[in-house]
Amino acid sequence: MARNIGSHYTAHRVLGRGGAGTVWLGEGPEGPVAIKVLREDLAADPDLAERFAHERHALLGLEHPHIVGVRELIIGGPDGRDIALVMDLVDGPDLRAHLRRERRLAPRDAVAITAGIASGLAVAHAAGIVHRDVKPENILLDTSATAAGPTALLTDFGVAKLIDEPRHGGKGGVVGTPDYLAPEIVEGLPPRAAVDIYALVTVLYELLAGFTPFGGGHPGAVLRRQVTETAAELPGIPRELWELIQQCLAKAPASRLRAAELASRLRELLPDLEGLPPLDIGDPEGHAEEPAPREERPAPVPAGAGRGPRPAVPLVRGAAPDSERATHTRMRVPDPDELAGGAHGTARSIRPVGQPRAGSARHGAAARRRRRLAVTAGVLAAGALGGWLLLSGGDGEEDGGRQGGTTGVESVVEDAGGGPVDGPADEDGGAGLAPAAP
Numbered sequence: 001m002a003r004n005i006g007s008h009y010t011a012h013r014v015l016g017r018g019g020a021g022t023v024w025l026g027e028g029p030e031g032p033v034a035i036k037v038l039r040e041d042l043a044a045d046p047d048l049a050e051r052f053a054h055e056r057h058a059l060l061g062l063e064h065p066h067i068v069g070v071r072e073l074i075i076g077g078p079d080g081r082d083i084a085l086v087m088d089l090v091d092g093p094d095l096r097a098h099l100r101r102e103r104r105l106a107p108r109d110a111v112a113i114t115a116g117i118a119s120g121l122a123v124a125h126a127a128g129i130v131h132r133d134v135k136p137e138n139i140l141l142d143t144s145a146t147a148a149g150p151t152a153l154l155t156d157f158g159v160a161k162l163i164d165e166p167r168h169g170g171k172g173g174v175v176g177t178p179d180y181l182a183p184e185i186v187e188g189l190p191p192r193a194a195v196d197i198y199a200l201v202t203v204l205y206e207l208l209a210g211f212t213p214f215g216g217g218h219p220g221a222v223l224r225r226q227v228t229e230t231a232a233e234l235p236g237i238p239r240e241l242w243e244l245i246q247q248c249l250a251k252a253p254a255s256r257l258r259a260a261e262l263a264s265r266l267r268e269l270l271p272d273l274e275g276l277p278p279l280d281i282g283d284p285e286g287h288a289e290e291p292a293p294r295e296e297r298p299a300p301v302p303a304g305a306g307r308g309p310r311p312a313v314p315l316v317r318g319a320a321p322d323s324e325r326a327t328h329t330r331m332r333v334p335d336p337d338e339l340a341g342g343a344h345g346t347a348r349s350i351r352p353v354g355q356p357r358a359g360s361a362r363h364g365a366a367a368r369r370r371r372r373l374a375v376t377a378g379v380l381a382a383g384a385l386g387g388w389l390l391l392s393g394g395d396g397e398e399d400g401g402r403q404g405g406t407t408g409v410e411s412v413v414e415d416a417g418g419g420p421v422d423g424p425a426d427e428d429g430g431a432g433l434a435p436a437a438p
C-alpha cells in the first residue's frame with residue numbers, strides 16, 4: 001500500500017528490510033527513488049531526530065560514483081514521527097545476495113568491487129565521515145551500468161553512527177556486525193576511519209573465500225577471534241593480494257592502509273588477476289565446533305538463505321519473519337581478563353579442496369587431542385562472551401521490546417571516551433586515522 005513520505009515522496013512497495021528500518025521503492029519529483037524509513041522506535045527518539053537534522057549537510061553532501069547518493073532527509077512525516085532517507089535507486093542486488101548465488105567470486109571481481117568501495121570510503125573519510133557498518137548487505141550492485149560489470153555502491157552512510165551516538169546519561173553503544181567489527185571496537189576504543197578498512201577487507205576476504213576470517217559459531221566467540229586471532233591464509237591466493245589483506249586486517253589500526261591507498265593498490269593488482277577462477281578451497285574448519293550455549297543459539301537461518309557454510313551468523317533472537325538478515329549486535333566491551341580468557345587457539349584452518357580434513361584418521365590422535373582442547377577453550381570463552389551479551393540485556397532487551405522483533409540482538413558498548421565517537425576521519429592522519437605503516 002502506498003504511503004506518503006514528507007510532502008514530495010510516495011513509497012510504493014517494500015524493497016527490503018534491515019536492522020534500522022525498511023527500504024521502499026518510491027517516487028519523487030525527480031522520478032523513482034529508494035526511501036529508507038527508520039524503525040518507529042528509532043524515529044520516536046527525539047535525540048535521534050536531532051542528530052539526523054544535525055548531520056543533514058554531511059549526509060546530503062557525500063557524492064561519489066561508489067556511494068549511494070542521499071537526496072533528501074525527511075524528519076516528520078504525516079504523524080510527525082518518520083525519519084526517512086531518500087536515496088538514489090540502485091538497480092541490482094546487494095552484495096550479500098550476489099555472494100549467496102555465487103558462493104565465491106573470481107579474484108578480479110572481488111578486488112574490483114573492493115577497490116571501488118575503498119575509493120568511496122576515501123572521499124567519506126576525507127570529509128570526516130566514518131561508515132562504521134561496512135558489510136555485504138550495505139554494498140549494492142548496480143547492474144544497469146556498463147559492460148565492464150556491475151558498479152558497487154556503498155549505502156547506509158552515517159546511519160550506524162547516528163543510531164549509535166551516546167545517549168543522555170553518558171551511555172553509548174556500538175551498532176555493528178561481529179564478523180566485520182575491528183578489534184579496537186571490541187576493545188572499546190572509539191571507531192575511527194581504520195575500522196572501515198578492516199571491515200571492507202573482511203568483505204574482500206569473504207568474497208574470495210565464501211566465509212569471513214573470524215566468523216562462525218557464537219557471536220561472543222567471533223568477537224574474541226577479532227581480537228586474538230590471525231586470519232588463515234587462503235590457499236592459492238596471489239601473494240601480493242594476500243599481503244594487502246593481511247596488512248588491512250592488522251589488529252593495530254595504525255598498521256592498516258588508508259582508503260585511498262587501498263583503492264589504488266587494489267587497482268594495480270587487477271591486470272594480474274584477470275582470468276583467474278574463484279579460489280578452489282574447502283570449508284573452514286574449527287569454528288563450527290564452537291557451539292553456542294543452548295539458550296543463546298542464533299535463530300535458524302531461513303531455508304534457502306544460503307548454501308554451504310555461512311559463518312556470518314545473524315545475531316537474531318525473535319527476528320521478524322520477513323527479516324532474514326538482521327545482523328546488528330549491541331555489545332558491552334569485554335575487560336582485558338575476559339578477553340585473555342578466550343585467547344586459546346581456536347584458529348581455523350582452511351584446506352585446499354581434495355586435501356584430507358584435519359582431525360581425520362590420517363591426522364592421528366595427537367591432532368584430535370589438540371583440537372579437543374582448543375574446542376573446550378573456545379566453548380568456555382564463547383560462554384563468557386555470551387554472558388556479556390546477556391549482561392547487556394538491560395539495554396538490549398529494552399531495545400528488543402521496542403523493536404517489535406525487527407532486528408537482531410543489539411549491543412551496548414560503554415563509550416570509552418564518553419564523547420562523540422567518530423572524530424575526525426581525514427586522510428591526514430588526524431585523530432580519525434593514524435598514518436599507515438610503510
Ligand SMILES: Nc1ncnc2c1ncn2[C@@H]1O[C@H](COP(=O)(O)OP(=O)(O)OP(=O)(O)O)[C@@H](O)[C@H]1O
Pocket residue numbers: 015016017018019020021022023034036068087088089090091093094133137138140155156325326327328
Ligand atoms: N538505494 C537503494 N536502492 C535499491 N535497493 C536498496 C537501496 N537501499 C537498500 N536497498 C535494498 O533494501 C534492502 C534493505 O536495505 P537496508 O539498508 O535496510 O538493509 P541492511 O543493510 O541489512 O540494513 P541495516 O544495515 O540497517 O541492518 C537491501 O536488501 C537492499 O537490497
